[in-house]
Amino acid sequence: MAKIRIKLVKSVIGKPEKHKKTIEALGLRKIGQVVEKEDTPQIRGMIDKVNYMVEVID
Secondary structure (H helix, E strand, O other): OOEEEEEEOOOOOOOOHHHHHHHHHOOOOOOOOEEEEEOOHHHHHHHHHOOOOEEEEO
16 A cells, blocks of 8 residues: 655644644654655544645655
């Protein structure tokens, strides 16, 4: 299956608790960190939920 790279570009400080947990579930901790995940509908949904804090890298 295809992979997708996700980068955290904004801090989670002051954001809703659900959004913080979503970022944590994606495996992101620090600004600028990049993780590689399988490109599944579940991961895409998580990205859509916090799209203002993350960036998808091709």
